[in-house]
Amino acid sequence: MYIVAIAWIYVVLLMAxxxxxxxxxxxxxxxxxxxxxxxxxxxxxxxxxKQKRIEKQAAPQQIPSTNEHASEQIKTGENH
Known part of the structure; x- marks a missing residue:
């Protein structure tokens, strides 16, 4: 469909x-x-x-914040 838009731009440019x-x-x-x-x-x-908005709402937030990650490390005793 973009080819039609490009052709229209060409026609209008010639008109101008x-x-x-x-x-x-x-x-x-x-x-x-x-x-x-x-x-x-x-x-x-x-x-x-619309499809992108629906996909964004359906995808769960899986990125933990840095404070939550640090508290999990303290609880489990992990040191990195």
Missing amino acids: MTEPSFIAGFMTLIMYCVFPLSIVLYLMRTSQR
Whole structure:
């Protein structure tokens, strides 16, 4: 799907270069390329963001803090 976005960037860049002034070309680039593509690409990644959030919530926290680890060493008598 990114190939379509790249092709659209190319088309809009060519449109912007044919505008009579720099300001008009810049506004064409912003209004036809940056805003619409940012919205479309954000919506395309919605399912990936949702899946990543679910995986993050499902994964248990397995990293003990340094204080807990030190207290466990004292209790078991381990010296490293």
